[in-house]
Amino acid sequence: MSRADVLMRKIREDIAKIQSKTGASTQEEIDVMETALMDLTRRINALGDIPVEEVLPHKDDLVGIMGLMDSLEKAIEDAKNSSRKAVMDVLQKIKAQASYTNQE
Secondary structure, X not given: OOHHHHXXXXXXXXXXXXXXXXXXXXXXXXXXXXXXXHHXXXXXXXXXXXXXXXXXXXXXXXXXXXXXXXXXXXXXXXXXXXXXXXXXXXXXXXXXXXXXXXXX
C-alpha cells in the first residue's frame, strides 16, 4: 500500500467523522469535527510531498474532496452558531428569571 493510499484512507475517515457530527450540538462534538477538519487539511497538504505517480490514481477522489471542503467547514460553523444560540437562550432565561425574582 502506497503512502498516498494510506493518506486517502485516513482522509476518507476524517470526512466520515465530520459528516457524522453534522448538526453537532455539544462542544465535544464540535471539537471532534474541528479536529477531524484540521487532520483532513494536514493530510491533504501531505499529499503534496508524495510523488505525483502515487497520487494520480486518487485524482477523482481529490476533486470530490475539494468540493466537500466548503460544505464541511459550513457544517462546523453552523454547529458552532447553533451551540452559541442555545447558550444565549439559556443565559437569557436565567437573566429573565433573575429579573423576575428581584421584582418580587
